[in-house]
Amino acid sequence: MIPFFRTTVTGNEGRYVNRVLENADAFAAKEFTQKCEQWFNEHHGIAHFFLTKSCTASLELAALTLNIQPGDEVIMPSFAFVSCANAFALRGAVCVFVDVSPTNMNLDAEKVEAAITSKTKAIVTVNYASVACNYTALRRITQRHNLFIVEDNAHGTGAKHNNDFLGTFGDIATFSFDHLKNITCGQGGGIAINNKNLLERFYVAYEFGTNRRSFFNGQTDRYEWKGLGSNFPLSELNAAMLFSQLEECNTINTRFVQLWNKYFEELSPLAVKGKILLPQIAEQSQHNGHCFYLKTTTAGERNKLIAFLQDRHINAQFHYTTLHGSAFGKTVGRFVGNDDLTAHHSAALVRLPLFYSLKDEDVVTVVDVITDFYAH
Ligand SMILES: Cc1ncc(COP(=O)(O)O)c(C=O)c1O
Numbered sequence: 001m002i003p004f005f006r007t008t009v010t011g012n013e014g015r016y017v018n019r020v021l022e023n024a025d026a027f028a029a030k031e032f033t034q035k036c037e038q039w040f041n042e043h044h045g046i047a048h049f050f051l052t053k054s055c056t057a058s059l060e061l062a063a064l065t066l067n068i069q070p071g072d073e074v075i076m077p078s079f080a081f082v083s084c085a086n087a088f089a090l091r092g093a094v095c096v097f098v099d100v101s102p103t104n105m106n107l108d109a110e111k112v113e114a115a116i117t118s119k120t121k122a123i124v125t126v127n128y129a130s131v132a133c134n135y136t137a138l139r140r141i142t143q144r145h146n147l148f149i150v151e152d153n154a155h156g157t158g159a160k161h162n163n164d165f166l167g168t169f170g171d172i173a174t175f176s177f178d179h180l181k182n183i184t185c186g187q188g189g190g191i192a193i194n195n196k197n198l199l200e201r202f203y204v205a206y207e208f209g210t211n212r213r214s215f216f217n218g219q220t221d222r223y224e225w226k227g228l229g230s231n232f233p234l235s236e237l238n239a240a241m242l243f244s245q246l247e248e249c250n251t252i253n254t255r256f257v258q259l260w261n262k263y264f265e266e267l268s269p270l271a272v273k274g275k276i277l278l279p280q281i282a283e284q285s286q287h288n289g290h291c292f293y294l295k296t297t298t299a300g301e302r303n304k305l306i307a308f309l310q311d312r313h314i315n316a317q318f319h320y321t322t323l324h325g326s327a328f329g330k331t332v333g334r335f336v337g338n339d340d341l342t343a344h345h346s347a348a349l350v351r352l353p354l355f356y357s358l359k360d361e362d363v364v365t366v367v368d369v370i371t372d373f374y375a376h
Pocket of ligand 1: 053054055056057080081083084126152154155175176177178188189
């Protein structure tokens, strides 16, 4: 069986985790937490980076930091993970869904402005498969309308656009290190506060809803309840595993990109014949190979292809089902404009096995089976 994914392991994880277990003060000292946060500072140029328990937690923290109130509107793609919407729905916001772009599966910047009302507070973007959204166009819009960007960069650690790291474009950016990401600690996340004006409110939400950060910094002699917040920081055990992988970030991402390129090359003949659509990556994008997907002509064909691969012991998977198409999505949101692409592309998309320990021969096997499928 070629599995869909196997969690990345590079070798130092156990050693670093044991260093935490062997030191009774490690959980208080948070050496690895600091090392990880420093790593994003040094390697991604993110001045204010914090570890969290998950990208889901980071998105919820973003909603608290932006002080989202009931009735506020937040624009987002409907082709997105449910946490992007839940984080804001939990605060009583209305999710306003906009179509994806024809060239990638990201929010179509050209369709965003029509969705803005006097209640709009923020735009959530997803760097799908570690490919950046059109932030130049989106920034023009947010500046015109005084809105925030929450950049969901769950997929994009180490990826760049025009030599700028993903996770540096939003006022706030969120990261995932769950077991399915290139860089992982089993379960974990991160948040970058790129807009310094948001830091004060962020610290309160991140520190249980208190001014504990000021207390630890010696700016106050006690700390107290200041607002809404929760227990967001990551465990030091997970931080130890994460740091071992951040040290290997380039090696890990390079291997993902090699495998991604191999899929692309090997599948190109089928794309040239018009059987499938392959991802279109802009020249300025230096993605991290997180996810390789192709699109079939119809949803029915996609499901048959997944079943055909499964019969031949290959686990390929679909991805997000549309948020606006779900029964719950209709109660907390609305789609603005025409759904020209979202539903169709979501139903036609197949993700192929791609993980750090996948072998080149496995890619060839997967492509042979897909070629065989289209030969019938
Ligand atoms: C775009 C996106 N955002 C958020 C998440 C949630 O990440 P986590 O599992 O770290 O909460 C995911 C999950 O894969 C995702 O794909």
